[in-house]
Structures are given as structure tokens and as C-alpha cells.
Amino acid sequence: MSDMHSRDLFQAAFAATLLFAFKAARADNSPDIIVTGVGVEETLPQELARYGHDLETISEEALQRSGAVDVAAALQSVPGLYVKPGSGPFSYVDLSLQGSRTQDVLWTVDGVRINNRLYGSTSPNDTLPASMVERIEVLKGGESLFYGTQAAAGVINVVTRSFSDTFGGQVNGTLDSRAGTGVDGFVRGGMNGHRFVAWASRNQSDGYRPYSVMEPSATDRKRGYELWSVGGKYRYDFGSDVLLSLQYQHTEAKLDNLSPTRVRESRNDRNEEIASLRLDYVGSDTVQFYLKAYYHDWNTAYVQIRNDVATGAPVVLYPAGTYWGFKDYGGSALARLRLHPGFEYLIGYDNQSFKGRDDVLLTATTKEEVHAGIFQIRTTDDLIERARLAAGLRYNDGSGAKKTVWNASGRFDVSKYLYLEASGGSSFLLPSASQLYQIDPCCEKGNPNLAPEESLGVNLSAGGVIAQTALNWQATLFARRIDNLIDISYTDPAFPDGIYVNVDKRVNVRGAELQLTARLNGGWQLAASYTYTRSRNSGSDLQRDRTPRHLARGSIAYTPVDIPFGANLSLNWVGDAWSTVSGFGRRNYGNYVVVDAGFQLYPDGAARRHRVGVNVENVFNKDYATRGYGSALRDDGSGRFLYFTRGVPRTLRVSYGASI
Numbered sequence: 001m002s003d004m005h006s007r008d009l010f011q012a013a014f015a016a017t018l019l020f021a022f023k024a025a026r027a028d029n030s031p032d033i034i035v036t037g038v039g040v041e042e043t044l045p046q047e048l049a050r051y052g053h054d055l056e057t058i059s060e061e062a063l064q065r066s067g068a069v070d071v072a073a074a075l076q077s078v079p080g081l082y083v084k085p086g087s088g089p090f091s092y093v094d095l096s097l098q099g100s101r102t103q104d105v106l107w108t109v110d111g112v113r114i115n116n117r118l119y120g121s122t123s124p125n126d127t128l129p130a131s132m133v134e135r136i137e138v139l140k141g142g143e144s145l146f147y148g149t150q151a152a153a154g155v156i157n158v159v160t161r162s163f164s165d166t167f168g169g170q171v172n173g174t175l176d177s178r179a180g181t182g183v184d185g186f187v188r189g190g191m192n193g194h195r196f197v198a199w200a201s202r203n204q205s206d207g208y209r210p211y212s213v214m215e216p217s218a219t220d221r222k223r224g225y226e227l228w229s230v231g232g233k234y235r236y237d238f239g240s241d242v243l244l245s246l247q248y249q250h251t252e253a254k255l256d257n258l259s260p261t262r263v264r265e266s267r268n269d270r271n272e273e274i275a276s277l278r279l280d281y282v283g284s285d286t287v288q289f290y291l292k293a294y295y296h297d298w299n300t301a302y303v304q305i306r307n308d309v310a311t312g313a314p315v316v317l318y319p320a321g322t323y324w325g326f327k328d329y330g331g332s333a334l335a336r337l338r339l340h341p342g343f344e345y346l347i348g349y350d351n352q353s354f355k356g357r358d359d360v361l362l363t364a365t366t367k368e369e370v371h372a373g374i375f376q377i378r379t380t381d382d383l384i385e386r387a388r389l390a391a392g393l394r395y396n397d398g399s400g401a402k403k404t405v406w407n408a409s410g411r412f413d414v415s416k417y418l419y420l421e422a423s424g425g426s427s428f429l430l431p432s433a434s435q436l437y438q439i440d441p442c443c444e445k446g447n448p449n450l451a452p453e454e455s456l457g458v459n460l461s462a463g464g465v466i467a468q469t470a471l472n473w474q475a476t477l478f479a480r481r482i483d484n485l486i487d488i489s490y491t492d493p494a495f496p497d498g499i500y501v502n503v504d505k506r507v508n509v510r511g512a513e514l515q516l517t518a519r520l521n522g523g524w525q526l527a528a529s530y531t532y533t534r535s536r537n538s539g540s541d542l543q544r545d546r547t548p549r550h551l552a553r554g555s556i557a558y559t560p561v562d563i564p565f566g567a568n569l570s571l572n573w574v575g576d577a578w579s580t581v582s583g584f585g586r587r588n589y590g591n592y593v594v595v596d597a598g599f600q601l602y603p604d605g606a607a608r609r610h611r612v613g614v615n616v617e618n619v620f621n622k623d624y625a626t627r628g629y630g631s632a633l634r635d636d637g638s639g640r641f642l643y644f645t646r647g648v649p650r651t652l653r654v655s656y657g658a659s660i
Helices: 003-021 044-050 060-066 071-077 433-437
Strands: 054-058 081-085 093-097 105-109 133-140 154-160 168-176 181-191 194-208 223-238 242-256 263-281 287-307 314-340 343-358 363-379 387-398 401-415 418-429 453-465 471-483 486-489 499-502 507-520 524-537 550-558 565-574 578-581 585-588 592-601 610-617 625-633 640-646 651-659
Touching: 044 054, 044 133, 054 071, 060 071, 060 133, 060 565, 060 592, 060 610, 071 081, 071 133, 071 550, 071 565, 081 625, 093 625, 314 363, 343 433, 363 433, 401 453, 578 625
Parallel strands: 105 154
Antiparallel strands: 054 133, 081 093, 133 154, 168 181, 168 651, 181 194, 194 223, 223 242, 242 263, 263 287, 287 314, 314 343, 343 363, 363 387, 387 401, 401 418, 418 453, 453 471, 471 507, 486 499, 507 524, 524 550, 550 565, 565 592, 578 585, 592 610, 610 651, 625 640
């Protein structure tokens, strides 16, 4: 019996357990009592928002309506965030948050950093199923004060399933028109100070043709995936003052990694572990703190077999099991002190250790350790009733560099209809392992003497509620510059293929964002946003590649509480977006609209413990590019051809969910 078949049986058993073992526990149809974040770490994004940081939250309800399979698809609704999976679910993404590069945004799962430090632009989201998610928090603007490197433009924090004081759970199954299937579920409960939540999921799909043009020599012509994930959290309350929490998640995946020519087999086989242990003290308004240890182990066995163009015979470039991966582990502590009226203080320590290796694009074994001290002072409502101000410093020592960054922010509630907020400061981005230690003879060489990139940014917002209406609005201006850029230099004859260096260049980002939302009578919800970004290299009047100049989104949802159905429709417009291809010049792959639609039915009426969902992704089957253009050599050797990476074609997805 194959491993994946065994896992299928496990998933079925897991689903059956949820449906039947807990049926009696919920026979009284009692409501779930969800336990949300209570500690200093869990509430940090909301606390930052109270002090002027820009926070967007995607709720569980919105996730269900969207029918998203993975986290990247769930993020499509966030204003100011351009995120496009390369080839459908569970693939690398192009990401730009208010004009940023992909590597300028930090990803975390329950506060554990998961970014790939081997390659900064290799996004870490291709093993994150949406089924495990309670909510997603997106902080916009520089957040290095508390989050460290790679938070120069913001943070995406994936919050997994929350605890509950009552026993319950949920099982879901999905089918789609791309031969995709999925089953997932979770169970949670609590008793006598013990709380737990456990989840599992399996997703697979044959996929679709990932490129606009593929030569006949490419015999593997659909980018598919197969992913299995299981995880859980446990918490014990020592009275009401001290909480001990453990979290663990294991994911295995087979992810096709195709090309438009000669590919017979090319795949990344992932094996990932995320774990953390945290102690919270929350028993006093005067002193609260947490102590945390975390571990992230990300391993990939790569295989690439190509076809000989002349004979069709297999050519093994990388045998099965060729390794690339890393371990990221460390600890942190943060205390909030309210020693006297008017002010509170946050004092913390952060330790990050990293080691990794790549036997595909050869990178020497890499080790680094970073220590950081954090201090922030905040006003409280005792000092100023309608305004909150904060300022802080972070001192970073490690990876061959010592760096101090700062942040200042504030919010002023002018009236119940109007608020003003601002956040600004400096951030840093440590060099990736490949930039430091790459040794592959094919390519540019790493440089262990690289210094971190430096960023300075500000977000200014005004918003509120239009009087006597249900219309909420927010207008934001943002600006950011990145100095000490890391780029490839070809001027040194000792490195004919190039070497990474810090260059005297700067990226300048300026932009504006407008959001409108409304919750109307009868269950209607409306949302619209528009973002303009000007992102340019110093001395250039051209928009940076793979950074859209315009983004616009609109959605309408009908979610009545007294009728057992709902519906939603969303529209995403991407304006000009450019990529430069050698021999073909600069190409615009933007200016397209993608429409998604969904319908939900609750067969059991007001109880809403059974849910049938129908979602159509890309309703009008728009053929659009996600990661720009590339070029490849034709099979007959007559020259190179241009192709683009395709977005998801029209896909019908049907789901059923049961809560117990």
C-alpha cells in the first residue's frame, strides 16, 4: 500500500471520527465558545493596529465564501496586496504589498517565521492549505521592530484554528473540474483547564497546462500537486494567570515544477515541520509576558528528468532525492509593563538561528545566528483619551552585521466618525543564503561580505464612517525607499558569471490606497478598493518589473441570517505590469479582469451545521499571466520563443461541510 493511499484512509477515518464520535457531545446543539488570543504575542497585530499600524484581517467566514484551497488564493481580497500563484494552488507566488518586492514581506504561522532564507524571492506559501486557517492578519508597512528581517513592507500572519471551551469540529470535502479533490477537518474542545484543537487535510489535483506555449518535447504538460497536512495545538491553563501552549504541524507534498520545453518529470517533494512552545503570563494588568521557542524544518527532495529532443530518451539532470532545505529555530520573549498611569513599556529579546544547504543550485552549507533587543514605549488612555502614540527601537546583531531600526506610530480618534493614523520607521533585509554562499559553476557567485539592505517607510491614513450610513472608508498614502540594494555585478573579471554586491542604487515607492466597505440591512456586504503604486529604481522613469501600477477590487456578498443560503461575487483588476525578457524587451502582461463567484446553501436551515458551496474561479475563463513572461529555446533550434505563466483557467469547485 502506498504512503499516499494510507494517508487517504487516515483522512477518511479522521472524517468519520469527527462526524460520529462527537455527535453525542453536540446533541444539545450548544453554540461554540471560541477562545481567541489572550497573550501578548497573539494580540500583537491588534495592539499595533490600535497604535496606528494598518491591519487587514481575513475572517473564517470570508475564507469559506471564497472557496480558497490554499492561503495564497485567500489573500486575493486584501486591498493593496498583489498576490498571484505561479500555476494555481500550492505554487510559488508573485507578491507585491503596496509596491514591495516578494522578499520584502515576512510570512508567519501563529507567529513562527516561515520565510525561505535560502532564496528571498521563493515564497513559503506552497504548503499552506486554507482549511487549517482561522483568520489571516496582514500588517502593511515596515514591521521590523517586532518581526525582524524580511518585514520591510509588512507581515502576513496565518492564524490556525482557535481553541474552544466546547467540544466540536467540522469535516469538509471538495471536488473541482480540474480533477481536484480535497478532504479536511478539525476537532477541538476543552475541560478542566486543558484545551486542544487538531486538524488534518489532503489536497490533490491533476492541474492544468501552466504555460501559454509548450514545445512537444515537454511531455509532462499539467502542473499537479498532492499535499497532506496534519497539526494541532494544546493549551493548559494554570489557573487564569499562566498558560502553556504547544503547537505542531507536519506537511508532506509532491509539487510539480514544470518548464515549457523538454520536461519529462520535475518535482519538489516537500517535508515540513513547524513547532512552538510558549508560556504566557496574563494574570496582571501591571505585568504580562511570554516566553517562546520555535522550530521550522523545511526539506525538499528534488528530481528533474528531461527529454532528449532528438531521441526522446530520458536525461537525468537531478536524480530523485537531490536535497535543498533549511532549519530555522530560536526563541523570543516579550514583556508588557504598566508601571504607572499614562505609559506602558514593551521589552523583548529575539533569537533566530538558521542553517541550510542546496545541492540543486549549489549553495554551501550556511549557518547564521541573530540576536535582537526590543524596546517600545506607548501612551495609554490615562494620558490621552482619544489618541495613542508609540515609539520603539530594535538592535540586531548577527549575520555579520549590527543594525538598529526604529518605528513610531499613532492614532487619533477625531470623532466617532473620523480617525487619523500614521506609522513610520526603518527596516532591514538580511542577505539570503544564496546571495552569501552560492557556489554553483553555472551562475552568479555568492558574497559573504554583503551588508543588509535598508528600508525607510511611512504610511499615513484617514478613515471613518460616513455619518448616518453604514459606509466605512479609509484613504492611505504610503512611501518607502530601499537603500544598499543587493544586485549582481559583472564588472569583476574574476567572476565572469557575476557576483552579488551591494550597489549604490535605491528603490523608491510612492502610492495611495482607497477602501470602501459597507454592511447593509438584509445581509448585504459591499467592498471596493483601489491602489496606485509608483515603484522605480533611482534615476529611472520606468515602473519596476512585476509590480503592478494599478490594482482595483470589488466584491458583493449576500449573507442573510434568516434565509438558508448566500452568494458572493468578486472582481479583481490588475493594471499595467511589466517584465523584461532578454531578446524580447519589456512586455506588459497586465490589464486584465478576473471574476469569481460563489453560492452557499444550508440544508438544515437556521442551525447551519451543514453547508453546500459552489464556487467558480475565473468565471469568464480569462487567459492571463501571473508571473510575467519568459523565453525558451525551440525544439528545432530555430531560436527562442516567448511564453507566459498562466493563471488558473475557469474552475468549478463544489464543497460540502458538516459541523458537529
